[in-house]
Every structure is written in C-alpha cells, then in structure tokens.
Amino acid sequence: MTVCNATVPDKDASGDNLYGDVICSQTYIDYFWETYGFEGNKSYWDDGFGWENPCDTSKPLARTFNACYLLTYSAEDYRNDDWDAPMLNWARRYVRENTSRHRAKCGDGSAIAASFRGWFIKNRVELYRGFFFKHTVPERAGTLVHEARHQGGKSHNDEFPPGSIYGEGRDGADSDWDFQGAWMYNALYLWWFYAEGARTTSAMKQRAKHRGNLIINNAFAEHPGFTI
Numbered sequence: 055m056t057v058c059n060a061t062v063p064d065k066d067a068s069g070d071n072l073y074g075d076v077i078c079s080q081t082y083i084d085y086f087w088e089t090y091g092f093e094g095n096k097s098y099w100d101d102g103f104g105w106e107n108p109c110d111t112s113k114p115l116a117r118t119f120n121a122c123y124l125l126t127y128s129a130e131d132y133r134n135d136d137w138d139a140p141m142l143n144w145a146r147r148y149v150r151e152n153t154s155r156h157r158a159k160c161g162d163g164s165a166i167a168a169s170f171r172g173w174f175i176k177n178r179v180e181l182y183r184g185f186f187f188k189h190t191v192p193e194r195a196g197t198l199v200h201e202a203r204h205q206g207g208k209s210h211n212d213e214f215p216p217g218s219i220y221g222e223g224r225d226g227a228d229s230d231w232d233f234q235g236a237w238m239y240n241a242l243y244l245w246w247f248y249a250e251g252a253r254t255t256s257a258m259k260q261r262a263k264h265r266g267n268l269i270i271n272n273a274f275a276e277h278p279g280f281t282i
C-alpha cells in the first residue's frame with residue numbers, strides 16, 4: 055500500500071537502505087518512539103504511514119526513524135550530548151528537548167515540514183511528503199533540527215534574497231548567520247555531519263554538504279560569506 059500516492063525513490067541513494075538495516079530493531083524503535091515525540095501521536099503514524107511495520111523503509115515512519123538514528127548516533131562519542139560539545143553531539147538533545155510532538159501528514163506534495171507553536175494550539179512539528187520522499191536521510195535529520203529550532207521559539211525574520219530557490223522576496227529566510235535561526239541550525243548540523251559524521255558513508259556526507267551549501271546560498275537575506 056502506498057501512502058499519499060507517493061513514489062519511493064532509490065533507497066540506496068537516499069540512505070534508507072543503509073540506515074534501514076540498522077533501525078530495524080525493537081530497541082531502536084522503542085527508543086526513537088519514546089524519545090522524539092511520537093508517543094501519544096500514534097493516530098498520525100498508522101493507516102499506511104508505517105506504525106504497523108516500522109522496519110519498512112518505504113513508509114514514512116521508518117524513513118523518519120532513519121533520520122532519528124542519524125541524529126542520535128552520528129557523533130563518534132554520541133553519549134556526550136553536553137551543550138559544550140560540538141553540535142553533532144547535542145543536536146539530538148536539542149530536538150529531544152524542544153519538539154514534543156512529531157506528526158505525519160501527506161501535505162500538498164511540495165511541503166516538507168511545518169512547526170506550530172502558541173498559546174491555544176498543540177505545539178507540534180508536522181512532517182509531509184517532501185520530508186519523507188524527497189529528502190535523503192541526512193536532509194531529514196537537518197529538517198528535524200530546523201523545526202526544533204522553531205519549536206524552541208525562533209521564527210524566521212527576513213525575506214529570501216535575490217536569486218533564491220525559495221523565492222526572492224518571500225518570507226521565511228533568516229536575516230544572517232549570527233541570528234542563529236532555524237536555517238543556521240540546519241546548515242551547521244549538516245556541516246558537522248559532513249566533517250565529522252560517524253557510522254555513515256562518504257556518499258551521505260556529500261549529500262549533507264550539498265544540502266548545507268544550498269541553504270547557505272539561498273536561505274539567508276545576507277549571505278554568510280562562506281560555504282561548506
């Protein structure tokens with residue numbers, strides 16, 4: 055059964071075969087479910103989204119768990135998630151402590167993810183088809199960090215620059231790198247993963263580098279002045 059009429063792209067290229075072999079263990083499944091805001095949200099992950107088979111990497115849940123694995127275990131000394139450690143270490147803690155709910159929905163096809171937060175709404179991150187089926191595993195992990203930054207209270211504060219793939223003049227950019235917004239967190243995480251990531255492959259690191267540079271070149275009103 056397909057969900058949201060999605061076609062599943064090459065799972066070697068996306069990293070879903072690589073990580074999918076690892077996450078298919080009850081220990082990991084339980085850990086991710088309890089740690090990253092799935093618990094209590096089962097109704098958003100069943101009926102084709104993967105709850106019935108969390109090892110099936112054609113389904114959204116296993117593809118999200120793959121990103122949870124990358125997020126959790128890519129630092130060589132992953133047990134250290136102290137804030138003084140590199141971001142590769144503490145990003146998992148940042149997501150864990152800021153995002154209390156992850157929910158899956160189809161979305162319009164192009165949508166990746168969205169953060170909802172406020173007084174009279176349930177704080178939550180929604181993940182859509184673009185996240186599940188267009189992103190590679192490292193890109194998904196970067197998006198979990200991005201949305202957690204929004205859950206942590208940081209919204210975008212500027213417009214996309216001239217030539218941006220996200221649409222020149224549209225809202226949704228960060229003003230600059232020092233703003234330390236969701237795009238900076240996203241790109242910085244991918245940078246660390248590219249530079250120091252463990253339990254992965256050079257192909258995955260190249261995906262992270264590519265995506266990080268795409269963000270750096272398109273998502274800041276003022277270009278940071280460097281690339282990865």
Ligand SMILES: [Zn+2]
Pocket residue numbers: 200204210236
């Ligand atoms: Zn954002």
